[in-house]
Amino acid sequence: MNSKSVRKAFLDFFARNGHEIVRSSPLVLANDPTLLFANAGMNQFKDVFTGKEIRPCRRATSSQKCVRAGGKHNDLENVGFTARHHTFFEMLGNFSFGDYFKSDAIAWAYQLLVKELGLDPGRMMFTVFGGDASLAGVPADDEARELWRKVAGVSNDQVMGLSAKDNFWQMGDVGPMGPCSEIHFHQGDDIPCPEPTCKGPACDCDRWLEIWNLVFMQYERKEKDGPLGRLPAPSVDTGAGLERMTAVIQGKRSNYDTDLFQPLLAMTSNLAKRRYGQDPRDDASMRVIADHARATAFLVADGVFPDKTGREYVLRRIFRRAVRHGKRLGIEEPFMHVACGAVIEQMGDVYPELVERRKVIEQVSLEEEIRFRKTLDRGLRLLEEEFERMERQGEKIVPGEKVFQLYDTYGFPADLTAVIAAERGLGVDTTGFEREMKAAQERSEFKGQDEAVADVYKQLASSLPATAFLGYEGMGTFGKGTIRAILVNGTRTSSAEAGQRVAITCDRTPFYGASGGQIGDTGEITSHGGRMRVTDTIKPVGDMIVHLGEVVSGEVHEGDEVELQVDFDRREMIRANHSATHLLHLALKKVLGDHAVQKGSLVTADRLRFDFSHFAPLTKEQERKVEDLVNAEIRRNLDSATDVLSMEEAKKRGAVHMFGEKYGNTVRVVRIGGESLEFCGGTHVRRTGDIGFFKIVSETGIAQGVRRIEAVTGVGAIEYLRRLDEELAAAAEKLKGTPFEVATRVEKLLQELRGRDKEIATLKQKLLAGGARDILSDVKNVGGVQVLATKTEVADPKALREMGDKLRDRLGSGVIVLLGVGEGKVSILSMVTKDLTDRFHAGKIATALAEIVGGRGGGRPDMAQAGGTDPSKADQAVAKVVELVGG
Numbered sequence: 001m002n003s004k005s006v007r008k009a010f011l012d013f014f015a016r017n018g019h020e021i022v023r024s025s026p027l028v029l030a031n032d033p034t035l036l037f038a039n040a041g042m043n044q045f046k047d048v049f050t051g052k053e054i055r056p057c058r059r060a061t062s063s064q065k066c067v068r069a070g071g072k073h074n075d076l077e078n079v080g081f082t083a084r085h086h087t088f089f090e091m092l093g094n095f096s097f098g099d100y101f102k103s104d105a106i107a108w109a110y111q112l113l114v115k116e117l118g119l120d121p122g123r124m125m126f127t128v129f130g131g132d133a134s135l136a137g138v139p140a141d142d143e144a145r146e147l148w149r150k151v152a153g154v155s156n157d158q159v160m161g162l163s164a165k166d167n168f169w170q171m172g173d174v175g176p177m178g179p180c181s182e183i184h185f186h187q188g189d190d191i192p193c194p195e196p197t198c199k200g201p202a203c204d205c206d207r208w209l210e211i212w213n214l215v216f217m218q219y220e221r222k223e224k225d226g227p228l229g230r231l232p233a234p235s236v237d238t239g240a241g242l243e244r245m246t247a248v249i250q251g252k253r254s255n256y257d258t259d260l261f262q263p264l265l266a267m268t269s270n271l272a273k274r275r276y277g278q279d280p281r282d283d284a285s286m287r288v289i290a291d292h293a294r295a296t297a298f299l300v301a302d303g304v305f306p307d308k309t310g311r312e313y314v315l316r317r318i319f320r321r322a323v324r325h326g327k328r329l330g331i332e333e334p335f336m337h338v339a340c341g342a343v344i345e346q347m348g349d350v351y352p353e354l355v356e357r358r359k360v361i362e363q364v365s366l367e368e369e370i371r372f373r374k375t376l377d378r379g380l381r382l383l384e385e386e387f388e389r390m391e392r393q394g395e396k397i398v399p400g401e402k403v404f405q406l407y408d409t410y411g412f413p414a415d416l417t418a419v420i421a422a423e424r425g426l427g428v429d430t431t432g433f434e435r436e437m438k439a440a441q442e443r444s445e446f447k448g449q450d451e452a453v454a455d456v457y458k459q460l461a462s463s464l465p466a467t468a469f470l471g472y473e474g475m476g477t478f479g480k481g482t483i484r485a486i487l488v489n490g491t492r493t494s495s496a497e498a499g500q501r502v503a504i505t506c507d508r509t510p511f512y513g514a515s516g517g518q519i520g521d522t523g524e525i526t527s528h529g530g531r532m533r534v535t536d537t538i539k540p541v542g543d544m545i546v547h548l549g550e551v552v553s554g555e556v557h558e559g560d561e562v563e564l565q566v567d568f569d570r571r572e573m574i575r576a577n578h579s580a581t582h583l584l585h586l587a588l589k590k591v592l593g594d595h596a597v598q599k600g601s602l603v604t605a606d607r608l609r610f611d612f613s614h615f616a617p618l619t620k621e622q623e624r625k626v627e628d629l630v631n632a633e634i635r636r637n638l639d640s641a642t643d644v645l646s647m648e649e650a651k652k653r654g655a656v657h658m659f660g661e662k663y664g665n666t667v668r669v670v671r672i673g674g675e676s677l678e679f680c681g682g683t684h685v686r687r688t689g690d691i692g693f694f695k696i697v698s699e700t701g702i703a704q705g706v707r708r709i710e711a712v713t714g715v716g717a718i719e720y721l722r723r724l725d726e727e728l729a730a731a732a733e734k735l736k737g738t739p740f741e742v743a744t745r746v747e748k749l750l751q752e753l754r755g756r757d758k759e760i761a762t763l764k765q766k767l768l769a770g771g772a773r774d775i776l777s778d779v780k781n782v783g784g785v786q787v788l789a790t791k792t793e794v795a796d797p798k799a800l801r802e803m804g805d806k807l808r809d810r811l812g813s814g815v816i817v818l819l820g821v822g823e824g825k826v827s828i829l830s831m832v833t834k835d836l837t838d839r840f841h842a843g844k845i846a847t848a849l850a851e852i853v854g855g856r857g858g859g860r861p862d863m864a865q866a867g868g869t870d871p872s873k874a875d876q877a878v879a880k881v882v883e884l885v886g887g
Contacts, residue, residue, distance in 0.1 A: 088294040503547070641670075
């Protein structure tokens, strides 16, 4: 049975038993910003288990794509070197949301494994929660033990009770939790075990392999360290790794020997021109590439691109580790885009997003690898220079600051620095590196915890129905509703008075809560006894809309009937900018290609910002074409249209959606102009002509493979063009020409400046060269070494370097020091000819002199430059040179 059959058999089995097959969520979870990536099947159902979300189905089954690499799952270096460590994997699972419980979960698990998949029950053992002193009041799970004995017909010896560490699961410090039961499969007694007598599933050896975990959520803790209470509707969450399950069914002891990895290993073997199975070290490198290609393809497909922080940095580490192992195998040309292509071919039928984003996946992989290979070469050169410095100074530990500089400035991996240092018999200052890394992370860290929704809003959302949004109806800026809740300083209260900052939610509202890149509305809420100025509107949990602002007169109370008025002109400007992003998206695809997909957006009243996938700056011609396409649609002045469709129907119509976004079973699809069709819940113009005019203000790069366009429309575009006109007119006046002559006149001025710069450089050289004959006459013989140390009035470091090269060539052998003094500073050039670098070090000479003139510097043994801020000590520094050489 191949892996696809195993996946299908699992899902089909539970579908026959009343479960809804739920598609895998994206790896980046929209409803849980505290997680880097989805790492378990239950992640997408977290709000269902906690009661924050209600789904029509009470039974579900899924094959969830997962990534564990980063945060507490930081065992990346094990991947490729063990039989079962992976960065990307699939988690099969079945879930009960207050429906069935232990008896059905255990019976179905046994039936699927033994009756459907044909595993030998005699090779299975089952673990249950056996009690734990740390969980006072929670009894051993004798119910699960008896169910296994009854269902599987096994003796008590085949059911093992373990502690809370192994067999008690909890979502966090608070929330649902409960005992779990694991199914273990015996791989064979010929596998080595370090214990005198193997402890079975409780042992750390590989004789027993966990293949399925059944979690029985029957308790709940409402406060940290508080007592455990019973859940009113116990639930089930199970997880079985597809890779492990497939290995067991196919009789393999390593996941890499299954059909999930063998095609990728064959591809890697072909690229490396080395046979898999001949050399353990080569085999490990091939397994690294196979695993990391899967992670790369799936992460990029879900919108994660390699970069320096957060999720993006995790991907960069995974990707670059694969490239390093490729280089170790002798693969000298970029190959990861080929490896990712193989992943797409193998898994694209199950995960269509891979096929849809093939071009982006392959292009991002190619660009990242090209860049990293340059980084490797540059980093190796810099590291070599550091090793030379350490050897001269007798050091054996690479400083943590240098390791971090190589990593942070040049992108050279710290673990690779450690490996190369170890090859030289050197160590690295890990503590120092971690200190520097921690400081950098504090400056730019993953803010998932900070983004988590405030508890007060979660509590409100669980007790109130969703807010009905009226903004799609008519003009969409006025409505009537009833105040459902008032918050003052984060605390719910029954009323608020003038001067208080409040958060108010109503049963109905025309105010748009910030989401999907569109900012929240502003306006006023008026009751019979009070008035509130709304300064922002948010959508903190689900479909609950919250108005933020200040009570400006009277009082407002829960239960008040109110009139809600959105600022009309501001909303109209936001509509225009939002609709323009849809037209811009379509235009970019037409001009650049289908890989130009949305990566993010911001829609405000005065401008729009649109981030998209692309790998080079737009040319002026491309930018003009994009503007022309958008403005052509605006001039067509076609009606906009919206439909609420099922997800499948929306996709059939070709509606564009953002990967990584969470969508329900039905979606709102918006047509802007003649061709643009996108999933969108925002507010839009009634006709494209309402946008008025579209103008790109800037186009920049914000990350590898991600570009950003900022643009203006309508009134904002008119104001922008008016400012441009005013600036151009002012420049023309200063240049004594017309606006259309500005560029020509500026170019003429630049030519004059370049000519003067050249003239100044020539004069500097003449000043130096004019005294060159006298300078050489200043050469002194110090202990048989020719020493030229002198002061000059030219402080330009470049000019000093050029003159120093000429003097060194004429001198042949010796030490040269030039101190340039000017504009309140000192520039130092120190040179030692190659034949004397074993006796004198130009960098150390420069450092010593810099200390005298109030500065710092250093460099190589043969040439160094430094500087200082005290010209009055220049003569003292010149005299010091003879002392340094003679001493």
